[in-house]
Amino acid sequence: MAITKIWRFADWVLKLETSNSVPMYEMECVSCDATSETAEEPGGPRDWALKHAGRTHHELFRAVHTCFFRAVPKTVRE
Template structure:
């Protein structure tokens, strides 16, 4: 006797997750790979980049922003949370 499979399909919605911390900002030197470290504000990595440029003459930086998302199942008539 064979098994029976049931398939259920659902729509999903991806939203920015505001339940935890906000975005995380970081800068990385594209010359030497040194990093500013993670910060809650973009100001800290920007200041670090300017100081690093002044100290070492390196002028290229990679700006990284990490945001968090959460997937939730959509219901008819609105999004379920």
């Protein structure tokens, strides 16, 4: 018979998840809420913002950089 212990009082930490995910980049126009496509490199969204500014004269953009974190139990050494 196996015995399993559950430690609900353990401290948890967030670790940057790099094994199965990459950061994602996106740009949003603050003036009209238009949004670039999401990309794994910042160049595409940045180019979109510049082209959008040229077409619309909208000048303010919000950069969205998404990365992923995993919650893991804190070890004694941390």
